[in-house]
Amino acid sequence: MDSSESNTSASSTGTDTNTSRTPSVHDGTADESTRAVVQRRLEALIRENRFTIAVVFPVIGAVTLVASAEGLLPPLLSYNPLLILFGTLVMRSPLVVALLPELDRRALVPLVVLTAYTYAIELVGIQTGWPYGTFEYGIRLGPMLGGEVPLALPLFFVPLVLNAYLLTLLALGARAGRLVPRTFSAITAVLAIDLVLDPAAVAIGFWSYLPPGGYYGVPASNYWGWLLSGAIAVVLVDLAFDRAAIRERIRTCEFALDDLVSFVLLWGTINALYGQWLAAGVAGLFCLVLLRTERYDLSIPSVVRSGDRN
Numbered sequence: 001m002d003s004s005e006s007n008t009s010a011s012s013t014g015t016d017t018n019t020s021r022t023p024s025v026h027d028g029t030a031d032e033s034t035r036a037v038v039q040r041r042l043e044a045l046i047r048e049n050r051f052t053i054a055v056v057f058p059v060i061g062a063v064t065l066v067a068s069a070e071g072l073l074p075p076l077l078s079y080n081p082l083l084i085l086f087g088t089l090v091m092r093s094p095l096v097v098a099l100l101p102e103l104d105r106r107a108l109v110p111l112v113v114l115t116a117y118t119y120a121i122e123l124v125g126i127q128t129g130w131p132y133g134t135f136e137y138g139i140r141l142g143p144m145l146g147g148e149v150p151l152a153l154p155l156f157f158v159p160l161v162l163n164a165y166l167l168t169l170l171a172l173g174a175r176a177g178r179l180v181p182r183t184f185s186a187i188t189a190v191l192a193i194d195l196v197l198d199p200a201a202v203a204i205g206f207w208s209y210l211p212p213g214g215y216y217g218v219p220a221s222n223y224w225g226w227l228l229s230g231a232i233a234v235v236l237v238d239l240a241f242d243r244a245a246i247r248e249r250i251r252t253c254e255f256a257l258d259d260l261v262s263f264v265l266l267w268g269t270i271n272a273l274y275g276q277w278l279a280a281g282v283a284g285l286f287c288l289v290l291l292r293t294e295r296y297d298l299s300i301p302s303v304v305r306s307g308d309r310n
Contacts, residue, residue, distance in 0.1 A: 042097045046255050053090055054258040058266035061087050066273050069204040079205075081142040085152055091266070092159050094258035099162070102246055110240035114161075114233055115154045121229050122149045131225035133213070138205040160197070161233040163260040164189035169247050170257070170293055176247060183234055190230035191223060192282055193263070198222060199279040200270035216276045254295050261290060 046053065068078040077083070125132045126148050141150040150156065168186040169176045176182050199216035202208055213219025250256045268283025290296055 039097075039100060042100070043253075046094050046097050046258075050094070050255055050258060053094060054255075054261045055265060057087055057091050058262040059269065061091075062266050062269035062273070065204045066270060079139045081140055085142050085155075088152070088155060091262035092155065092259055094255040095159055095162060098249065098253045098256035099246075102241055102249055106242070107240040110236040111158075114158060114236040114240075117229075117232060117236070118154045118157050119145065119149060122153055125225065131221070131228050133219045133221035133225070134210045135207050135222075136210070137207045141206070158233070159259055160193050160263070161186075161190055161230065161237055163257065163263065164193055164230075165234060165237045166246075166250050166256060167260060167289065169243070170250050171289060177243070183231075183238065186234045186238075187227070187231050190234065191226055192286070194223065194226045194230075195282045196264070196267045196271065196279050196286070199276050200267040200274070203274045203276065204270060216271075216274075216279060257290060257293065257295070260286065261296070264290070 064073070064077070064083070065079075067073045071078075121131075123146070124130060126136070129135075137144075137148075137150070141152065141156070143151040145151050145153075165186045168182060168189055172181060172185060195215075198218045202212075202217040209217060209219050209222065211219075213222065264283045264286045268280050268287075271277075271279040271283065
């Protein structure tokens with residue numbers, strides 16, 4: 001073989017080697033690279049707008065919902081379902097972006113089951129009064145499934161369970177590796193979340209119980225129902241994620257609990273405006289727990305410490 005043939009062969013070999021290393025849809029490398037780029041851009045977007053998402057949106061939402069309940073807004077804006085859904089999606093965005101890297105085939109089945117269960121238990125509750133007690137929706141929270149249950153119900157309920165679960169993992173630390181403390185604490189957190197949510201939702205007319213209960217219009221049966229539905233939801237969430245991976249993700253992603261911040265500000269403010277101080281106090285306890293995670297600082301205007309966990 002002469003030198004020209006050798007060079008040609010080497011060039012050909014090099015071309016083949018380079019071609020074999022080029023990402024392709026067949027080996028999944030290109031898809032993974034695209035996903036990583038999209039993830040980085042989404043995270044940057046959340047970081048740049050944390051204060052707006054976690055503070056401004058819930059405060060405006062609380063004022064708007066109370067104004068709707070008190071008849072202070074024109075019909076076009078009062079309880080506008082598109083505005084409610086848009087605001088909810090924006091406030092949920094930090095949670096969604098934080099969990100995206102952990103969503104895989106393992107998570108698919110439990111989360112699909114949880115979504116179906118969310119619809120099923122709500123339909124049973126409306127039609128039979130079990131397990132929450134007899135209740136009815138006072139306004140349409142967007143399109144209604146069968147005219148009875150909001151189509152966006154999983155958007156309202158599932159993130160509450162996820163927030164309770166993530167907060168539990170972060171607060172328990174090493175003890176989160178044990179099944180009993182983890183599930184018991186997460187279920188307790190879910191119930192505490194509803195101690196804030198339900199009284200405020202009743203106050204602004206989202207739904208009502210018949211007859212009204214002793215806790216700002218909410219009956220004790222509602223919390224027995226949440227104990228059941230919350231326990232099943234927590235178990236499904238626990239099955240959906242790799243615990244070690246999700247704990248590391250929470251530790252390194254500083255905005256993973258920002259949706260819970262939005263929740264506390266929105267519903268805690270509504271409870272305070274209606275003088276429902278016990279419910280507002282539970283919201284305050286969530287604030288204290290969130291502050292103990294050392295990723296929020298009330299002494300600075302943004303109320304967040306964006307780079308602490310990077």
